[in-house]
Amino acid sequence: GAVVSQHPSWVICKSGTSVKIECRSLDFQATTMFWYRQFPKQSLMLMATSNEGSKATYEQGVEKDKFLINHASLTLSTLTVTSAHPEDSSFYICSAWDRVLPNQPQHFGDGTRLSIL
Amino acid sequence: SQKIEQNSEALNIQEGKTATLTCNYTNYSPAYLQWYRQDPGRGPVFLLLIRENEKEKRKERLKVTFDTTLKQSLFHITASQPADSATYLCALDILNTGNQFYFGTGTSLTVIP
Numbered sequence: 001g002a003v004v005s006q007h008p009s010w011v012i013c014k015s016g017t018s019v020k021i022e023c024r025s026l027d028f029q030a031t032t033m034f035w036y037r038q039f040p041k042q043s044l045m046l047m048a049t050s051n052e053g054s055k056a057t058y059e060q061g062v063e064k065d066k067f068l069i070n071h072a073s074l075t076l077s078t079l080t081v082t083s084a085h086p087e088d089s090s091f092y093i094c095s096a097w098d099r100v101l102p103n104q105p106q107h108f109g110d111g112t113r114l115s116i117l
Numbered sequence: 118s119q120k121i122e123q124n125s126e127a128l129n130i131q132e133g134k135t136a137t138l139t140c141n142y143t144n145y146s147p148a149y150l151q152w153y154r155q156d157p158g159r160g161p162v163f164l165l166l167i168r169e170n171e172k173e174k175r176k177e178r179l180k181v182t183f184d185t186t187l188k189q190s191l192f193h194i195t196a197s198q199p200a201d202s203a204t205y206l207c208a209l210d211i212l213n214t215g216n217q218f219y220f221g222t223g224t225s226l227t228v229i230p
Contacts, residue, residue, distance in 0.1 A: 006160070034218065041126075043206060044161070044220045093160050105151050106208075106218060108160030 002028050004096045006109025014117055015086060021079045021112045023094030030096035033077035034106060035069060038091045050077050051099075084116045120144065121209060121221040129227045130197055138192040138224045140207035147209040150183055150190050155204045155223070164205075165192075197228045 003026040011019055023033055032051050036044040048069050050056040056069035066088075071077040077096075081088055091113050095106035124139035140150070149168045153161035167174045167183045167190065174181045180193040194201050207221040 004160075036220075041225075043223045046219060091158075095160070105153075105163035105166055107163065108153075110160045111158070113158070 002026075002096070002107040004030075004094065004107045004109045006094050006112055008112060009110060010113045010115075012115045012117065013084065016083055017116075019081045019084055019114060021081075021092055021094070021114075023077045023079070023096065023109050025075050025096040025107070028096070028107075029074040029098055029100075030077070031074065031099045032097045033071055034095045034097070035067070035077075035079050036093045036095070038093060038111075040091075044093060081114065084114070086116045089114055089116045121207065121219055123205075123207060123221040123224045126222070127225045127227065129229060132197060132199060132228050132230050134197055136194040136197050136201070136226055136228070138205050138226065140190040140192065140221050142188050142209055142221075145188075145209060146185070149210060150181075151208045151218075152179075152181055152190075152192050153206045153208060153220075155206060161206055161220075194226075199228045199230050202227045 005024045005026055007022045034049055035047045037047050038044050046059050047062045048056045048058045050069050050071040052071050052074050058064045068080040091111050093111040095108040097106045121142045130136050149166055151166045152164045154164055155161040165174055165176055165181045167181045169185050178195045182191045204223045204225045206223045208218050210218055
């Protein structure tokens with residue numbers, strides 16, 4: 001099946017640091033990538049939708065200047081959490097999807113656990 | 118506003134029984150609905166997709182139904198096993214564009230040996 005690689009899987013850093021998370025689709029073209037945030041025992045909250053070559057579309061309440069998304073190729077999207085603070089600590093998950101193929105599921109990475117001290 | 122609810126946060130059943138999970142939604146008419154499994158500390162894994170014109174879909178021990186009148190999907194695991202213990206999420210393509218998916222609250226299933 002389709003494989004999505006997310007890196008790093010775990011990050012611990014000091015407050016004020018910027019952190020970049022990578023999401024790669026290894027064996028298919030991801031025309032669209034989604035970024036989610038998940039708090040303990042809660043469901044996935046969609047943060048933004050990113051189409052290759054276009055600016056990301058952010059969900060209401062998500063700061064675009066805080067969470068920078070780049071989707072420059074069909075196999076890679078990055079999420080940069082800028083000037084991270086403890087409240088940004090969370091589990092971030094990406095998923096990849098090929099909109100050319102109808103009714104296909106999203107394929108998820110294994111997430112990045114971000115801890116800001 | 119959008120709302121996707123799944124029954125009880127946690128469901129415990131005895132091994133060998135059938136687990137039934139519910140996904141209810143309001144204010145939408147999705148073209149299709151998906152079910153995912155998520156294990157702790159991992160990303161969700163796709164299980165089944167059912168389209169609005171399909172009443173039922175099966176895959177091995179899994180069965181999904183989709184009632185667009187009731188705005189509800191049921192997810193069944195027959196002959197449940199301890200290895201089926203996980204959180205199960207339903208997801209809807211809200212705008213029917215294939216470009217924006219929202220997930221339900223999730224149900225944590227524990228199968229007791």
